[in-house]
């Protein structure tokens with residue numbers, strides 16, 4: 235896996251027949267498939283808008299965009315229940331959107347407004363929505379991984395049906411707490427689905443320079459946790475793997491670990507000149523492996539969508555984002571008199 | 580003398596010492612091709628190679644622990660913690676290990692490591708990337724905590740830190756990185772544990788660190804026009820703290836204000852004030868001794884809130900005026 239650093243051919247997602255057979259086997263309806271497409275379009279539109287807003291000086295803080303990784307977010311969200319718990323990491327916009335977040339409130343938070351999910355206190359890196367069991371993103375790499383143990387433990391103690399989805403990056407897997415958490419979660423057979431979103435880099439660090447043995451998911455073996463490593467830019471493959479994993483976890487058999495191989499298009503954060511990877515590499519992923527492009531090709535081929543409808547859906551996604559920007563820009567800043575609020579409950 | 584930035588001054592010290600002493604090497608996240616999150620180690624990989632500009636996985640505890648281990652065999656490692664906030668992940672290695680080894684082992688070994696870490700708010704990086712944790716690090720005897728505010732001090736103190744036989748936490752400030760000042764090209768050290776009087780004055784002593792030095796100097800300049808002469812002291816090192824310079828100053832001015840960005844409660848201002856009021860300078864104090872610190876809140880994301888989470892020049896001015904004019 236992922237040894238192919240040079241020029242690569244378009245990653246094949248199979249023929250029309252293979253795609254249709256797989257979709258039928260998975261019981262995915264046209265509506266499901268169109269929903270996946272819509273989610274991916276919305277995430278991408280959000281991320282490109284975020285980049286534009288930043289470039290236009292409208293955002294003061296930092297941000298981590300997930301363009302290129304949309305299939306992971308979309309695939310997970312269809313495979314799990316809406317009320318499952320989510321523990322997210324800093325590159326979290328896509329996962330929130332896929333979980334059904336209110337884009338207006340996300341955008342408002344991104345612009346630091348009082349109407350935002352975190353009342354402007356958290357920003358891009360900390361969006362949370364406890365009403366929808368979205369337990370928040372983390373600015374400390376790896377910070378959420380061990381917290382998922384506690385969420386899983388509570389779910390088990392309360393005999394609940396929900397599971398905990400914990401998402402983190404390839405870089406985060408090298409924090410020590412990763413190993414502590416894997417051991418405990420396996421030891422207690424907790425209902426946690428760990429998802430390592432491997433986008434090939436932790437900031438500028440190539441996953442192959444940072445990880446003694448790949449795939450990262452094979453580390454789960456050491457703890458007796460079942461695992462899979464899948465093409466994270468193939469939304470149906472992501473869905474397939476997540477479905478199996480989520481069912482395993484929900485059935486009380488304990489944790490599961492899925493690694494998704496994907497790629498981020500933008501720099502790591504706002505101030506990244508991409509010195510650590512080549513333009514060719516970035517272009518290769520964009521031209522030949524783009525998750526939306528690959529999926530769209532199948533949808534067109536299998537006549538689930540036509541060009542017109544595909545563009546219409548993307549246009550609708552864009553409208554949602556534009557409305558969110560309007561909402562966010564019209565929203566008030568937090569009042570200075572509230573500076574001391576929320577420190578203690 | 581050439582004018583260079585605070586960031587370049589630290590880089591120059593690292594560069595020159597790596598040329599002079601081959602035991603010195605860097606380790607940390609993204610310090611190679613990327614040049615460090617703030618660009619401080621730019622081009623050092625090309626000059627010194629991947630052995631001595633050693634990039635690590637995201638593993639703060641083991642980064643510091645690796646530095647400790649290597650230092651036990653005579654190496655002189657410089658560990659970079661990308662944002663000071665992440666030092667909390669390595670605190671066991673710093674506080675329970677590095678700080679205590681010389682003592683616990685009866686003085687038979689030393690841990691000559693430098694741990695660099697930029698702190699401070701102002702970049703919109705929110706609660707987990709903006710803290711000023713220098714006061715936390717002061718609580719561990721055996722550690723040194725260095726905290727320069729100018730390019731000149733930064734270079735001299737870095738060279739001194741690199742040659743110190745003890746573990747040194749070298750606290751930088753993100754907002755200072757771009758500030759410029761005159762820095763000699765050659766080798767010089769500034770002794771650790773010696774404060775600097777950044778501006779002499781006789782009406783009040785203001786002790787401040789990192790960006791608060793700049794802010795206080797601006798205020799002092801302004802107040803001077805109104806006939807208030809502020810003595811501005813930058814401790815430069817928080818542990819060990821140069822209480823003598825501060826006490827002498829207060830004995831002379833009769834008034835004391837301490838200003839820091841770190842949260843007020845538990846902040847190092849309390850330490851300074853305790854030292855002063857417990858000293859013979861107490862007899863010379865004419866007005867309440869006061870401190871101004873960051874609000875006791877996590878740093879907010881929103882720009883407006885973020886700004887007012889820490890002392891502003893107007894706050895410093897108001898405090899000084901109130902003290903000097905006897906209104907407090």
Ligand SMILES: Cc1ncc(C[n+]2csc(CCOP(=O)(O)OP(=O)(O)O)c2C)c(N)n1
Pocket residue numbers: 298324325373374375376402403404405406407433435436437502608637639661665668
């Ligand atoms: C404890 C900690 N160390 C370092 C950082 C700085 N940092 C933020 S994101 C990041 C890279 C994370 O890589 P990965 O886990 O692969 O996630 P990705 O950004 O690729 O999505 C780093 C080093 C941090 N925020 N927290």
Ligand SMILES: [Mg+2]
Pocket residue numbers: 403404405431432433434435436437
């Ligand atoms: Mg990554």
